[in-house]
Amino acid sequence: MLVEDIMKTEVIKLKPHETIETALKLLNQYHIRHIPIVDDQNQVIGIVSDRDVRDASPSIFYQDEDRSELQNTLETIMTTPVITVHPLDFVEETASIFYEQEIACVPVTKSNKLVGIVTEKDMLYTMIQLTGVHVQSSQIEIKVYDKPGILPEVTAVLGRRKVNITSVLVYPYQKDEKYKIIVFRVQTMNPNPIIEDLKAEGYEVLWPNLPGIET
Template sequence: MKTNPIRVARAMFVQDCMTSNPITITLDTPIFQALDIMTRRKVRHLPVFQGSRLVGLVTERGLLQVSPSPATTLSMHELNYVLAKVTVKEALVKDPVWVPPQMPIEEAAQVMRQKKIGSLLVMEDGKLVGIVSQTDIVEALVRLFGLHRAGTRLVIDTEDRVGVLADITQFFKERGINIISVVTMRRDEKRFHLVFRVSIADAGALVAEIEGLGFKVVSVS
């Protein structure tokens, strides 16, 4: 008997969304030059090296904080002199947070949240292999949850019991409906929400059937 293949979403890791071989600068790079690189390359974080050794990271915000104020009383000549002399060393973030390329993206997102930072260096065998930003993580999560694909979002409230996910996925399978993604969100110790994204334009007609199985459909969008 022929059976339909089970579609399994591929797990995503930092290496799947990081910028490989990122742009780097040296410790003696003038601040104005670093800011110019950021503007031209559309990045906000730059790893900093001293010779072959990674010594830290600079951020756009950090560089602007140590730059002369627009309200400065310096003449243009004096301002240019200062800008040429002040290097990224003044804004260096030493011992920046790093992660391995094999780290799941959701764990990387948690690290950013806990540390309140906008990017992570990616290190492997003691070498810099990439950099991953909040934007990279968000774009990866959009792909992971299938938000870039047409479909309908169903939120189903259910008790926490063995086999509940299998029951609902079987419901979709019997009707030939492909599940693009599914996420669980716990409400309390006994109940949680299952958030399905399915490959049909209108899932409204399924609500009565799903609730007939003893589940509550919280929303359809």
Template sequence: MLVQDVMRFPVITVGPGVTLEEAYRLLLEKGIRHLPVMEEGRLVGIITDRDIRLATSHLNPKGPCPGCAQVGEVMTREVVTAHPLDPVEEAARVMRERKIGCLPVLEDGALVGIVTGIDLLDALLKLTGVTEPSGRLEVRLPDRVGELFRLTGFLAKRGVNIHSLLSYPEDGDVVRAVVRVNTLETHLLAEGLRQEGFEVLWPPKKPW
């Protein structure tokens, strides 16, 4: 899954000369938290609802109207961006490392979309198959060639279709595989897997 599959477009933007009050009203009206700042067709910054709240709270309440300050005065100028063809997991990694809530998406310098943390959570739900009726298996496998094939072969022999399969390494030369399948009878599958020597973590073994 790529960024272009989950990004939002068209993107709501503001110019650097817009007041903080106007920008905040736009955020509330549209139900969003981030506004890319555009000037002459170029992305020059980004401002968030948090930026606006912090900026207005630090201004002198007895001075000029705090909300009358301009977006260009408080926006973040060094904007971290993504490309439409970036994998969603790379976008998630960047957002996690930079501790940011969104990535404007640029293609040939043009703003073509924006991806947020919520969009990446939606992507995760799709990747794991939980948006469709399915059963869940979680199996710990030795980290060696052929183990995933052995697992999928077991399911294929029983006529079970795989909706999604995610795996990740653990310490100790093992891999954990999370499989979504087209049946809710996962306890029966789990028992069959255990009889074949697989270490099944989910569903747990029934006490009887």
């Protein structure tokens, strides 16, 4: 899946000379948490978060406090330089940027121009779709040797039951690097026959460990 498949293309943006008050109003009006700051060529030169604006605003607990701070320009509080991604970048790679850089939003640029935005909420929703947990299904976790061709071998066993596989995830088995864990989500509410088939073929099923089925 590509970034262009999940990004929002209608982006609220501001210029660096606009005020903190303007940003505050837009954040509240559109219920967003980040606003990219662009120059006259629509190039991203900074980004402002709701926290940046809150920290730069007078406290709500002091009604008589001077509110002239709200007239300061966004270039005084914006974060720069800005991490961006391209519409043709992979979603998985973008997710790693969120994790490694500890950020909650990335503008999307093409030819150095702002064309979209991806937030952590967009990313989380996409991960839910990729894992298949949003559809009615059963999860099966299998411990297998980490060797070429193991995935088609296992899926062939599932294929005998004519079930639809909604997602497949593979991750290392932490206790022994010679093994992998394959996680299937299959569109059936009764995974017992599949589990029996897998165990008959010698595979170790870690989940579900159902009563009455030998492990």
